[in-house]
Amino acid sequence: MRKQLILLFGLTFFTLQFTYSQGSPDYTGGLKVKLNEEGSKYFRIISWAQFWARYQDEVPDDVSNTSMSIRRARILTYAQINKDFLILTHFGLNSLNGNNQSPLGFGEESQLFFHDVWVQYSIGKNHVVGGGLHYWNGISRLNNQSTLNIMTLDNNRQSWATIGLSDQFARHIGIFAKGAFGKLQYRVSVNESGTNNLQETVAAPIAGESAVYAGRRLLGSKDAGKNFAGYFDYNFLDQESNFLPYKVGSYIGGKKIFNVGAGFFFHPNGSVIANSTGELEGEDVAIFAVDAFYDAPLGENGSAITAYATYQNNDYGENFTLGQTYETGSMIYGHVGYVIPNDNKKTKFQPYASFNTRSIDAIDDNATTFGVGANAYFSGHNSKITLEYLNTKYGDNDAQSFLTLQAMIYL
Template identity: 85%
Template sequence: MKKLILLLFLSSFLISHSVFSQGSPDYTGGLKVKLNESGSKYFRIISWAQFWARYTDDVPDDDSNIDFSIRRARILMYSQINKDFLILTHFGLNSLNANNLDPVGKGDSSQLFFHGVWGQYSLGANHAIGGGLHYWNGISRLNNQSTLNIMTLDNNRQSWAHIGLSDQFARHIGIYVKGAFGKLQYRVSVNESITNNLQEGTDPVVNGSAVYAGRRLLGSKDAGKNFAGYFDYNFLDQESNFLPYKVGSYLGGKKVFNVGAGFFYHPDGSVIANTNGTLEGEDVAIFAVDAFYDAPLGSNGSAITAYATYQNNNYGHNYTLGQTYETGSMVYGHAGYVIPNANKKIKFQPYTSFNLRSIDAIDDNATIFGVGANAYFSGHNSKLTLEYLNTKYGDNDAQSFVTLQAMIYL
């Protein structure tokens, strides 16, 4: 096992090290093309890719313990024709592996799709309104996480609390308003809820658990819209909210301490069948509070990143789906430390994470424990992440994973 981890780490190091010069820690990202001499009219293109090699300890006898996948391959472009208007498009694919590749590249998992398409109009210097397929989400910082600069290997899955249930891959079609009142930033939205979601083939049974199928079974009049918001107060350095994507770790580049709270509310989003077989809607309501701290420690290049959240999930009576979504509550946190290395190009950041969830449907808990490290060759633009993850769901046996990720961001 130790030899396997070392081999994977060295092989990905060589691949990533050969292209690290394409980015730098102070790189503003992407290709910016000026459309006028002053640069007030422009478009910018950003591209990134994440490659995974994963070892799973408990697999069927005829399955390999090691698999490779493209976790993400994305392209994002945004443009301003003047200071008041912005348009953004974001497309790509996710989790492409040997089981979902298509022989001629036409399968569902092989196809690029839009992760976001929205337009925005400024309402003065600090506020804006927009609409489209957008990522101005509610609930928590992690439900608005950028995939470019996550500190852990990947985002805490349960924090993306409505992926595939009310949205298309964490994006809703709707309208949003975002901005800041001094140090208080806000984002609120009214959105359409998806009809054909992850439970499109599931109907509620008499006296059974809720099914997330309100719009499909009850109609769009009563169950078609959802509402979301997130508010965070910036006690120290002010974070940018030009785009919706929250930074995972600044590596000591800023001194940030934010406290936030948010919600997601979908009236009649779930459905139950009562003793007479009559369908009844149940409101989906999720809210969270969180805190984020990121700061340098002295002048030697060390830094700390810490995050904690409490999230309450109500998807309806005894709701559970795929050991991912459950009616119950969650406590999650992670912390990382950039090791002092001021005179060298590579920075190392060990970290740990913990997730504890209560699950009404099984009257039990689920836990996820992770420990890992990032090797930054050029900030988030070129990095390797090695992580061990242990998961346990109720009285099921624990499952362990070791994953190595190589990431390039241009």
């Protein structure tokens, strides 16, 4: 393991030199092109990339302990012809690595796809309706997390609670409404549930065994085709923007935020079980969560704190479990980060810790994940390095450990 650690820290040094030259502390990100003198008509383009180098402790004998990947490569653009209409398009790829590269960049292996495509219309000063492939999700703040400014290395995986089950990578095709009543922000949606999902290879549930998330495929779109979602958060201090759906992971002391929220996801007959006679029966999928987020500067010395906690209850159907990621049960998750005081306003350092514990009905046991890491910011989230150690244990299985270095540029 010593050689692998030397390699990772060598990559860290190399990447620090690369990212230091990018951007500046007052850089706001993106390319905004005005289409009239007032700037009321415009389009904006945002691009970001995240590179990972990872060491994994326990792997099969024929698998390397170290790996490299493009965790995310994205382009997002949105445009307004006036203040009442907006169109947004977001495309890119995820987790491109040595096992899933396409020889010529296209074909079945290609990962480039649309993440978001939606249009929206203002119906008042603080209220908007829209439709398309969208990210106005329910459940929790982390189910609406931006990948541009996550405080930890990556989002808490179980908080993206429907990826690949009812949606396309955390996005549903549907209609949404979002807005604010004073300090209370809301987002609600009615969506189509996907027919093809991570359990599409499962023909049907077996009598006496766990539920299968295949309601639309096995019962039809009339009984299991729609799902409903919502998230509501009250902004006690500074008001967060809800112009776009992507929730900020850490303001690094740039704002004083304290929000408390609650949300849900409900898919009638989303899962299916087989009774004692083999007849298929639908089971409702119901997920809800409560959470709290605090982010604020501490004094005048540049220090700041970011803290988040959530409780989430997951009902995917009787004893549902899939890939040590989705389970019927409950979850408590939290993280906290601290920006170290520093007179150099260009560079900020933020150590952090995270913890996740889940109860799992199917195995009558728990899963736990613990992480510690640090961010080095060279131009806020526009240019940063993250190094994180993560340890995860699932029931009686042996614990798995990961050490990951991330380099990120956001323009």
